Amino acid sequence: MTAARQTADPAAVRALAQRMRCDIVTMLAEAGSGHPGGSLSAADIVAALYGAVMRHDPQRPDDPRRDRFVLSKGHAAPVLYAALAQTGYFDGDHLLTLRKLGSMLQGHPDSTKTPGVEISTGSLGQGLAVANGMALALRIDQRTEPTVYCMLGDGELQEGEVWEAAMFASHHGLTNVVAIVDNNGLQIDGACSEVMCLGDIAAKFAAFGWEAAECDGHDVDALLAVLGGSRERAEVVGRPVAVVCRTVKGKGVSFMEGDADWHGKAPTREQAAAALAELGCEEVAL
Amino acid sequence: MSGKRATREAYGPTLVELTREGADIVVVEADLSKSTTTAKFAAAYPERFFNAGVAEQNMIGTAAGLASGGKVAFTGSFAVFATGRAYDQIRNTVCYSKLDVKIAPTHAGITVGPDGGSHQMLEDIALMRVLPGMRVLVPADVHAAAAAIRLAAATPGPFYVRLGRAAVPVIHPEGVEVGVGRAAVLREGDDVTVVACGVMVAEALAAADLLAADGISAEVVDAFSIKPLDAETLLASARKTGAVVTAEEHSVIGGLGSAVAELLGEHRPVPMRRVGVRDSFGTSGEPDELMAHYGLTAADIAQAVRELIGSS
Numbered sequence: 317m318t319a320a321r322q323t324a325d326p327a328a329v330r331a332l333a334q335r336m337r338c339d340i341v342t343m344l345a346e347a348g349s350g351h352p353g354g355s356l357s358a359a360d361i362v363a364a365l366y367g368a369v370m371r372h373d374p375q376r377p378d379d380p381r382r383d384r385f386v387l388s389k390g391h392a393a394p395v396l397y398a399a400l401a402q403t404g405y406f407d408g409d410h411l412l413t414l415r416k417l418g419s420m421l422q423g424h425p426d427s428t429k430t431p432g433v434e435i436s437t438g439s440l441g442q443g444l445a446v447a448n449g450m451a452l453a454l455r456i457d458q459r460t461e462p463t464v465y466c467m468l469g470d471g472e473l474q475e476g477e478v479w480e481a482a483m484f485a486s487h488h489g490l491t492n493v494v495a496i497v498d499n500n501g502l503q504i505d506g507a508c509s510e511v512m513c514l515g516d517i518a519a520k521f522a523a524f525g526w527e528a529a530e531c532d533g534h535d536v537d538a539l540l541a542v543l544g545g546s547r548e549r550a551e552v553v554g555r556p557v558a559v560v561c562r563t564v565k566g567k568g569v570s571f572m573e574g575d576a577d578w579h580g581k582a583p584t585r586e587q588a589a590a591a592l593a594e595l596g597c598e599e600v601a602l
Numbered sequence: 603m604s605g606k607r608a609t610r611e612a613y614g615p616t617l618v619e620l621t622r623e624g625a626d627i628v629v630v631e632a633d634l635s636k637s638t639t640t641a642k643f644a645a646a647y648p649e650r651f652f653n654a655g656v657a658e659q660n661m662i663g664t665a666a667g668l669a670s671g672g673k674v675a676f677t678g679s680f681a682v683f684a685t686g687r688a689y690d691q692i693r694n695t696v697c698y699s700k701l702d703v704k705i706a707p708t709h710a711g712i713t714v715g716p717d718g719g720s721h722q723m724l725e726d727i728a729l730m731r732v733l734p735g736m737r738v739l740v741p742a743d744v745h746a747a748a749a750a751i752r753l754a755a756a757t758p759g760p761f762y763v764r765l766g767r768a769a770v771p772v773i774h775p776e777g778v779e780v781g782v783g784r785a786a787v788l789r790e791g792d793d794v795t796v797v798a799c800g801v802m803v804a805e806a807l808a809a810a811d812l813l814a815a816d817g818i819s820a821e822v823v824d825a826f827s828i829k830p831l832d833a834e835t836l837l838a839s840a841r842k843t844g845a846v847v848t849a850e851e852h853s854v855i856g857g858l859g860s861a862v863a864e865l866l867g868e869h870r871p872v873p874m875r876r877v878g879v880r881d882s883f884g885t886s887g888e889p890d891e892l893m894a895h896y897g898l899t900a901a902d903i904a905q906a907v908r909e910l911i912g913s914s
């Protein structure tokens with residue numbers, strides 16, 4: 317694979333997302349801890365990025381021409397690990413070592429250990445500033461092609477640094493940064509609207525000088541259209557693009573959907589077996 | 603080698619020199635470029651200078667992203683904001699990812715003066731020293747500061763270079779050779795070792811003169827690299843003199859004195875005193891007044907030596 321943009325094939329992206337959900341459930345059950353809710357809510361978005369939108373070469377994780385992905389909501393590491401394994405950055409067997417001593421797959425992303433992880437994250441609110449810095453480095457190097465995609469959680473938007481970075485990106489006209497919000501409406505203590513209401517997220521980004529779009533985060537056709545066109549849109553309007561994706565926490569596993577308690581709790585083996593059956597996963601030895 | 607200059611004077615100009623020499627340097631500031639002197643870099647290389655506004659967390663994060671993109675990213679602000687305000691960003695993004703971010707803030711210590719305790723950072727060495735992989739350099743004068751900035755730029759990984767606002771005595775020659783984990787014995791002596799960093803090196807040299815008048819022979823070591831410490835030089839000196847006094851423009855908790863005590867405690871316990879600020883915030887005043895107020899003058903170091911030698 318070269319660092320050329322991939323052909324957008326919605327069916328292939330859907331299939332990738334499904335395999336990633338199977339991986340997420342399997343690795344979390346094996347690990348015995350971790351964050352299924354926000355990994356599953358982001359699965360279709362991340363599948364659209366790694367399966368179609370982003371130019372990347374799993375054989376050359378350091379290819380300077382690559383698009384970059386920053387998982388600012390680092391607790392959703394399983395969705396990133398699943399995408400990296402499914403697209404060939406490393407063997408899928410590694411997924412079963414998640415969170416274990418000596419594993420290259422840490423509980424939260426560690427760029428010093430895992431091929432394809434651009435930056436260590438886990439302490440919320442820091443990814444967008446890093447993405448901006450990556451975008452500036454590309455600008456200095458006159459690399460106009462690569463785009464930096466940064467995924468944030470909705471609860472994470474309560475961190476002030478996100479808005480410092482939002483201000484910075486529009487001030488510096490960073491049209492090579494795309495912010496994607498996994499707007500699943502929930503955070504650890506419950507509904508975002510009750511814990512600390514975020515209001516109209518797209519309007520907030522717009523107020524900070526961004527071009528804001530909204531999208532169904534589980535509609536692959538819509539994701540491919542909006543995410544796939546985000547960079548071009550940024551160039552046209554001359555400001556960074558934020559895509560606020562409506563999602564369902566725990567999407568794809570009925571007993572996890574819309575339940576904040578599944579933010580940071582791994583399924584038992586029995587629960588995982590039920591989840592895998594519901595997802596239509598191939599037989600997986602647990 | 604005379605006169606007084608602030609260590610911060612070396613900052614912007616050295617970054618300009620390094621970039622002219624071909625180093626891939628960028629600077630991220632937080633609305634203090636005139637004070638930190640990075641405005642000089644901004645004027646020379648505007649496409650490599652980024653102002654985050656009054657937003658230190660974002661300043662550190664942006665620098666991390668630039669470093670991830672292959673740049674040598676210098677960033678600063680005042681020491682109190684660059685470290686405390688953005689500590690989690692330094693820990694979890696810069697150090698955990700082992701990035702080439704060089705945090706070189708100015709206005710460290712009580713010599714900030716009239717701005718008062720809110721702006722006089724006395725805990726930064728402690729905060730930075732404990733971070734895995736972070737190297738901490740505290741240059742004694744403007745020439746050591748230039749050398750420290752060059753050293754940080756040339757050495758991979760995160761660095762903290764502590765710079766000051768006030769003019770302090772020039773004691774090193776231009777182009778002084780420095781190294782990571784390398785101290786310098788500035789004056790040899792037999793009765794006591796005075797280990798100092800930053801502005802306190804000049805005070806330690808003056809203290810050695812005062813002590814010589816009393817017949818006490820003090821060895822003066824410019825620690826320069828607080829982390830890693832130059833264990834070989836410090837242990838050799840402690841072995842020779844059998845008594846150590848540390849001197850820093852910083853809290854006695856967690857800084858140079860603590861680092862030296864840890865080293866000696868494990869490898870060569872000798873009687874010791876720490877000169878520094880004693881678990882206190884700073885206060886408004888002129889730098890010279892504050893040095894006396896907090897017991898950081900040459901006379902205070904000399905007194906600590908006399909007490910130490912008298913008690914042992």
Ligand SMILES: [Mg+2]
Binds near residue numbers: 354470471499500502
């Ligand atoms: Mg959420």
